[in-house]
Amino acid sequence: MSTSEIDQLIQLLSKLPGLGSRSARRATLFLIKHRESLLMPLANAMSAAAENVKTCGQCGNLDTLDPCSVCIDPARDKKTICVVEDVSDLWALERAGVFSGQYQVLGGTLSALDGVGPEDLKVDPLLNRLSDETVEEVILALNATVDGQTTAHYLTERIEDTNPTLTVSHLAHGVPVGGELDYLDDGTLATALKSRRSHA
Numbered sequence: 001m002s003t004s005e006i007d008q009l010i011q012l013l014s015k016l017p018g019l020g021s022r023s024a025r026r027a028t029l030f031l032i033k034h035r036e037s038l039l040m041p042l043a044n045a046m047s048a049a050a051e052n053v054k055t056c057g058q059c060g061n062l063d064t065l066d067p068c069s070v071c072i073d074p075a076r077d078k079k080t081i082c083v084v085e086d087v088s089d090l091w092a093l094e095r096a097g098v099f100s101g102q103y104q105v106l107g108g109t110l111s112a113l114d115g116v117g118p119e120d121l122k123v124d125p126l127l128n129r130l131s132d133e134t135v136e137e138v139i140l141a142l143n144a145t146v147d148g149q150t151t152a153h154y155l156t157e158r159i160e161d162t163n164p165t166l167t168v169s170h171l172a173h174g175v176p177v178g179g180e181l182d183y184l185d186d187g188t189l190a191t192a193l194k195s196r197r198s199h200a
Contacts, residue, residue: 006032058129060105060122062087070094070103077101079136083126083155085109085143093141101139104129109147110154121151123158130163137167144173144191 006028014024031039055061056068063069070076070090080101084090085108093099104126108116129135138159142148156168174192175184184192 109151
């Protein structure tokens with residue numbers, strides 16, 4: 001492997017989230033030292049992923065199938081659609097094993113600052129799915145940011161205009177499990193107080 005090839009690998013790795021140039025150099029050296037057991041299998045896996053992974057035409061998930069394995073799973077609850085900002089959010093919910101319905105990936109959130117409008121998101125595919133009479137609830141599982149809440153408000157209005165009989169719910173926000181009040185920011189504390197409920 002020539003120096004130019006090593007440099008190219010370092011540059012490419014440094015573009016990954018969480019990897020700066022120093023971490024990329026360490027990762028490159030580790031990969032080269034473990035060429036047979038890691039570098040070659042990784043290269044093959046990346047090539048196969050680039051060739052076979054596609055975006056689900058129904059929900060926006062990434063899979064080798066279209067529709068994806070989640071959409072075609074007969075055990076999934078067809079009455080509930082969970083709307084998420086990105087595929088990583090979908091994967092997080094699947095990893096937690098707490099949701100058994102369908103998904104819709106928006107592909108981002110509304111942001112006037114970044115010039116992201118409704119036409120840049122997968123809003124129409126979501127609204128088209130809501131014409132299905134089996135859908136009863138839409139869960140807006142968006143991040144608790146200004147852009148996330150703006151998007152949730154916009155989607156709530158569009159969903160109610162499209163199908164007024166649907167239930168639109170939002171994820172609860174507030175004190176995380178295991179969280180200590182002294183370490184929470186003011187916004188989280190305020191939201192937790194506003195969202196309080198009676199002790200069952």
